[in-house]
Amino acid sequence: MREIVDLTKDLIRFKSTHTRSEEIQKCARFIETWLKDHDIACTFMESNAVPSIRALPARHQTPVLLMAHIDVVNAADPLFEPIEKDGRLYGRGAIDDKYAAALSMVLLKNRIQSNHQRGLDDGILPLGVLITGDEEVGGYDGARSALSGINCDFCIALDGGRVDKIVVKEKGILRLKVVARGKTAHGARPWKGENAIERLMADCLVVKGFFEGLTAPEHWHRTMNLSVIHAGGSVNQVPDEAEAIFDIRYTEHDDVDDLVQQIQAAVTSQVIAQEPEPLFISPESTYLERLLALATDTRTGIAHGASDARFLSQFNIPGIVWGADGNSSQHSTEEHVEIQSLSRLYDLLDRFVNDIQENPI
Known part of the structure; x- marks a missing residue:
């Protein structure tokens, strides 16, 4: 958890709003460097100057994809200095959505290292990561552009819900x-x-x-x-x-x-x-069934907001929206993530990826 929390703090310090596009670029390059420093192959992509980073175990293909974003809504400068207090991490992007980028990066690194220690090739890992830079303004040059070039069986958009609530439908x-x-x-x-x-x-x-x-x-x-x-x-x-x-x-x-x-x-x-943005409705999936079997205290539900998950239907990718607990503090001056929920979410995702690797669908 300390690695994830500290990495989230590093990401929060980038003032990656769309009024500071250069900060989104810097944050994306920071992630690219971090991945390469940990010997993780990745691809830096751009569409209309919006950056995305893709890290897949095999070329353009993965059974499970974790998706997160690094762009945030505007905030006063003090909110970009993270504060850890009373089991919470405060700061702009703490819950929306930089914790998710950090968790995805650390989980990918640890799964790769675990496989290497067991003498397993990277290609066996059923996990990929996509981190985008424009979810807050529509996701057209981030998720929509990047997903068109990715073949995956199940996507988890770490951008909503709670540890005990998986979102399967958005308006x-x-x-x-x-x-x-x-x-x-x-x-x-x-x-x-x-x-x-x-x-x-x-x-x-x-x-x-x-x-x-x-x-x-x-x-x-x-x-x-x-x-x-x-x-x-x-x-x-x-x-x-x-x-x-x-x-x-x-x-x-x-x-x-x-x-x-x-x-x-x-x-x-x-x-x-304007052309309406589509609903997100998660189709039936064996991957979701396997996840719910592991996350016994987690239920499925709905959400009134929208996320980049709506693009999954466009590319016929089954998926869900899930995440840590932030007490609906997104976009507020009290934005935060519950650190204990990060630990629970990481553990469930780690067990899920291991289950898929040991018992492929």
Whole structure:
């Protein structure tokens, strides 16, 4: 655990936000150097200047892949100085997701060294690691790009859940922009204009109506958050344009295209829908069955957020979302990881990899 905690601290000190792209590069190069210093073959990849590091036991192929990311959301500089206190490690990225990169690296190193001590070739190891650099902004040049060149049977995205909860389903994402247009006029003579803000406000209430009254266990139904509004440029002018952006999360029970069409028919504003991000639904897998047989106190569940796991379906890769305990502190000023949970997670993953190596599927 000390090695994983100390390595996580090293990674936290990189201010690897997307406003500091050079720090993401430095962090990725640090990981590449660490792996090579431990005689672990790896590949440094870039897509549109976003780095990813791939370490596989065989060329482009592995039965089990651990996936993590090193980019983090913005934070004040003090949060990039890790603090270990009361069994917790605090800092930006402590739980989202630098502990996962560190754990994956140490587990891979230890499994390789263990096999070498037994006189086994690296090719027998059923474990690979993928660490990416853009999960917080969509994962298109990280996970999506890298997974297209990897052949694996089962992927564990170490980016959610808890030690006692494996996530097998995540909601999809739809960004919906509503643009209202009116007619400008002087603020002293509003009757000569048409106020786009007022039109937008009315239409926002209409959109809200499509999400009211929905009930399901664990709130597993579509939700919306009115997250951004742009309108007006001068106090003494009737605004002629206003726009709102909705963050919509949907489930497998929703027809997204039909929902957008219904909203457009019900409002006077223009509705612009971004291409929806897919749901993540874990298919049945013998690997998951084997993991649950080892992790007897762990259950499967759902999550309302989204992660790079959604790309697994695109490449027909069975997988799950799993991780250490962070008490939902992601992106907060109190972000932390429970160190004891790291030990439990490492032990379960180590036993799982050993089980797959000794009894291949």
